[in-house]
Amino acid sequence: MANNIQGFVMIGAQAIVFSITNLRTLKTIERGRYPVAIGDDFYAEHEILPDTVDAIVQAFDAINQIFKDYGVPTVNVFASTSWAEADNAEFVRDQLYTRTGWLIKTTSLSEEAFFRTQAIMVKFPQFKSITQKGTVLIDISSGSVELTTFSNGVFGFSRNLSLGPLRVYEIMSDVQRSVTNYVEVMRDYIDSRLLDFMRLLPQGVEYTNMILMGSNLSIFQNIIPEGKHQVETDRPGFDLLYDEVTKASDQYLADTYDLTSDQTSLVLPTVLLVYRLVETLNSQSIWISDLKAIDGIEVNAAHEGGFKKLGFDPNEEIVISANNLAERYQVDEAHMQATRTVALQLFDRLKKLHGMGKRERLLLEVAATVSDIGSYIETHKHYAHSNYIIKASEIMGLNDLEVTMVATITRFHSSITPQSDLKNFPTMSTENRLVVAKLSALxxxxDSLDASRQQKIQQLRVSVKPNEVLLTARADDDIELERWTLARKGKFFSEVFGLGLELKGRNIL
Structure with missing residues (x-):
């Protein structure tokens, strides 16, 4: 088992944050940040400039010395999603590896959302009590805003908007110089970008509570009392802050809230964005937390490494996110549930045959959930539509490679059989292609065993024979259509696993 004392580094748009954490207790031993305005390059130049690369190297060297002083044996380095917006991101990633020996992992939007919810669920003291009512978690980074909802203590929905304060500031900077009603124009711009999010929110839920967190909440974090990690305010208190910010000069804000010039320029878009969300959602209680994505990364590492039990199943968020996607595209829920149940049963009963683990089982569960979403566009060749919809969607907790794998599994779950040559799969490692092939076959x-869409099979027994896999079904109706469909679609299973398939069944009535 890996050492329980580990170092973590997160590259954001405005700073590089690091921590040293005991994963058994989730106690922070050391934490700090190095201001590096990488986001100025992202959004203004669309690339990371050489001087910025040098600044990152200097920060890495300083952080690495701290890690060495503490004897940290394992270092995990991440970059926020905005990193990938730079045209030369991969070149810089390689340069940094060559110069420092640290390999950077770029997180996807869905991974970052996953980390943030884990941070809140584990480290936010009032989480269980306040999320019994409708609660929206708003994470504000320089380039984007992630909105995640909870109700009855359970994760409900997540959506990312390219509406971070730095991005808004860069877009609106020309407007500021040419109009007198700059605040109103910025408010209209923000409102226009919030429309899609509001339309997709679950109906019938009032979001009376709001939790704010993120790397771009300098003005809010500076009002958190010393020694505390969060503070609560009410709607009138936030209204007063909004009035103050919209009427104050930059010098007043910098002096009053102890902000740098870079932070001061982002105060107005940050406060205006939050204010419009508070008004739109009619939130009454607002919590401001200093938790960040790096806290969730620590929680995830503790769970994945087997150091700490979390008291909840993190994969549940991923499955709920997949269910949300399936619901949005109006899949046949009964067929989806039947297919998913049988797919997981096959995975569990044939474990010695396929040799895959828990993460692959989760990918199969997600793929079975969303495999038919393409039917929303067109039933004919729906598998092709499912493929590109999934690639363009956010599934909480999956990285970009895993999303591609899920999309490919759904692409090949139809009767259009890929050749056994793995070159027919998208570009990925041979190991991952094999996983995709195996999960597609399952x-x-x-899917074949509910070909009629009537859920005829009530029980299924799976037996591995020397030359075949025998499926024995108990059904409440004739299953000849399922048998005929399996004969066609099951050929790929035989190609992948080297065993034939036979379906036997008897009527239970």
Missing amino acids: LRVA
């Missing part, structure tokens, strides 16, 4: 079989 999903094909599961």
Whole structure:
């Protein structure tokens, strides 16, 4: 097992944050930040400039010395999603590896959302009590805003908007010089970008509580009392802050809230964005937390490394996110549930045959959930539509490679059989292509067993024979259509696993 004392580094748009954490207790031993305005390059130049690369190297060297002083054996380095917006991001990533030996992992939007919810669920003291009512978690980074909802203590919905204060500031900077009603124009711009989010929110839920967190909350974090990690305010108190900010000069804000010039320029778009969300959602109680994505990364590392039990299943968020996507595209829920149940049953019963683990099982569960979303566009070749919809969607907690794998599994779950040559799969490692092939084969079989869309099979027994896998079904109706479909779609299973398939069944009535 890995050492429980580990170092973490997160590259954001305005700073590089690091921590040293005991993963058994989730106690922070050391934490700090190095201001590096990488986001100025992202949004203004669309690339990371050489001087900025040098600044990152200097920060890495200083952080690495701290890690060495503490004897930290394991270092995990992440970059926020905005990093990938730079045209030369991969070149810089390689340069940094060559110069420092640290390999950077770029997080996806859905991964960052996943980390933030884990941070809140584990480290926010009032989480269980306040999320019994409708609660929206708003994470504000320089380039984007992630909105995540909870109700009855359970994760409900997540959506990312390219509406971070630095991005808004860069877009609106020309407007500021040419109009007198700058605040109104910025408010209209923000409102226009919030429309899609509001339209997709679950109906019938009032979001009376709001939790604010993120790397771009300098003005809010400076009002958190010393020694505390969060503070609560009410709607009138926030209204007063909004009035103050919209009427104050930059010098007043810098002096009053102890802000740098870079932070001061982002105060107005930050406060205006939050204010419009508070008004739109009619939130009454607002919590301001200093938790950040790096806190969630620590929680995830503790869970994945087996150091700490979290008291909840993190994968549940991923499955709920997939269910939300399926619901949005109006899949046949009964067929989806039947297919998913059988797919997971096949995975569990055939574990010695396929040799895959828990993460692959989760990918199969997600793929079975969203495999038919393409039917929303067109039933004919729906698998092709499912493929590109999934690639363009956010599934909480999956990285970009895993989203591509899920999309490919759904692409090949239909009767259009890929050749056994793995070159027919998208570009990825041979190991990942094999995983996709195996999971596609299992999903094909599961989908075949509800070919009639009537959920005829009530029980299924799976037996591995020397030359075949025998499926024995108990059904409440004739299953000849399922048998015929399996004969066609099951050929790929035989190609992948080297065993034939046979379906036997008897009527239970």
